[in-house]
Amino acid sequence: MKSISLLMLVVSVYSAHASFSPLLGVHPLDEKYYEGEVIECRDGLRSFARDRLNDDFCDCLDGTDEPGTAACPLGKFYCKNLGSMPKFIPSTHVKDHVCDCCDGSDEYGGGIRCPNTCIMGGNVEYKLESHDMHTQTSLKGRKEKEVGSKSEDFLLKVKGLKTAIMLQVVLIFLLLVLCLCRRHPKGKRRHARASAGHIVGS
Numbered sequence: 304m305k306s307i308s309l310l311m312l313v314v315s316v317y318s319a320h321a322s323f324s325p326l327l328g329v330h331p332l333d334e335k336y337y338e339g340e341v342i343e344c345r346d347g348l349r350s351f352a353r354d355r356l357n358d359d360f361c362d363c364l365d366g367t368d369e370p371g372t373a374a375c376p377l378g379k380f381y382c383k384n385l386g387s388m389p390k391f392i393p394s395t396h397v398k399d400h401v402c403d404c405c406d407g408s409d410e411y412g413g414g415i416r417c418p419n420t421c422i423m424g425g426n427v428e429y430k431l432e433s434h435d436m437h438t439q440t441s442l443k444g445r446k447e448k449e450v451g452s453k454s455e456d457f458l459l460k461v462k463g464l465k466t467a468i469m470l471q472v473v474l475i476f477l478l479l480v481l482c483l484c485r486r487h488p489k490g491k492r493r494h495a496r497a498s499a500g501h502i503v504g505s
Contacts, residue, residue, distance in 0.1 A: 326356075326370075326371075327357060327370070327371030327408070327411065328357070328370035328371035328372075328378075328379075328380040328381050328394070328397070328408075328409075329370045329371070329381055330381045330391075331383075337353070337356060339353065340352065340353050341353070342356065342367070342368070343367075344362070344363030344364070344365060344367045344368065345363070345365050345367045346363065346364060346365045346367075348363070348364065349362060349363055351363065351368045355368055356368055356369075357369060357370065357371040357372050358372075359372045359374050360374055361374040361375040361376075361378075363375065364377065365377055365378075366378025366379065366394055369394065370394070371397065371411075372394065372397055372398070373394050373395050373396070373397040373398060373399070374394075375394055376394070376395060377394075378393075378394030379391045379392070379393065379394060380392050380393070380394045380396065380397050380404075380409055382403070382404030382405070382406060382408055382409060383404075383406060383408060384404055384405050384406050384421045385406060385421055386406075386419075386421035386422045387405050387406075387420075387421035387422075390404075392404065392409060396409060397409050397410075398410060398411070398412065398414060400414060400415045402415070402417035402418075404417075405419065405420045405421040406419050406421050407419055
């Protein structure tokens with residue numbers, strides 16, 4: 304029992320240290336990129352001092368200097384999600400009081416306490432009650448999109464059905480015209496034969 308509680312303490316200390324690391328939100332393969340004292344923005348337009356990394360001020364338009372904050376709208380935050388699938392989320396989702404990473408790393412700093420659901424398979428949505436309206440709004444938006452796409456599909460099917468019916472009507476009309484044209488010459492031939500026989504008989 305002591306070993307389990309000691310392990311939990313070590314994990315919580317490690318996660319607390321990791322959450323306040325200046326490299327928060329950085330993919331492990333990109334950590335070397337941030338080792339120098341002066342770091343260049345990935346787009347090559349500017350550079351910034353290492354102490355400006357994750358300082359909540361956007362120095363690089365592409366978000367290179369703010370991988371762990373929401374300061375840059377084009378930035379990406381890396382969720383390590385140990386025990387589940389790692390992923391990138393838009394940096395605008397960082398510290399928005401919604402747990403987007405299953406390890407809760409996007410809500411560091413104590414504003415909201417996110418349970419680590421990665422061990423349970425991850426991707427379990429956990430949101431504060433105060434954000435129920437936000438959740439309902441996003442669900443409503445999703446439903447509206449689904450209804451919109453279903454109605455578009457229905458309209459396309461109706462248009463396709465109309466086209467098929469029109470083609471069938473045109474084909475039936477052409478067949479009728481063709482049948483009438485074939486009958487008409489036979490009638491003319493019979494009439495010609497009858498009048499020829501009438502002439503011969505007279």
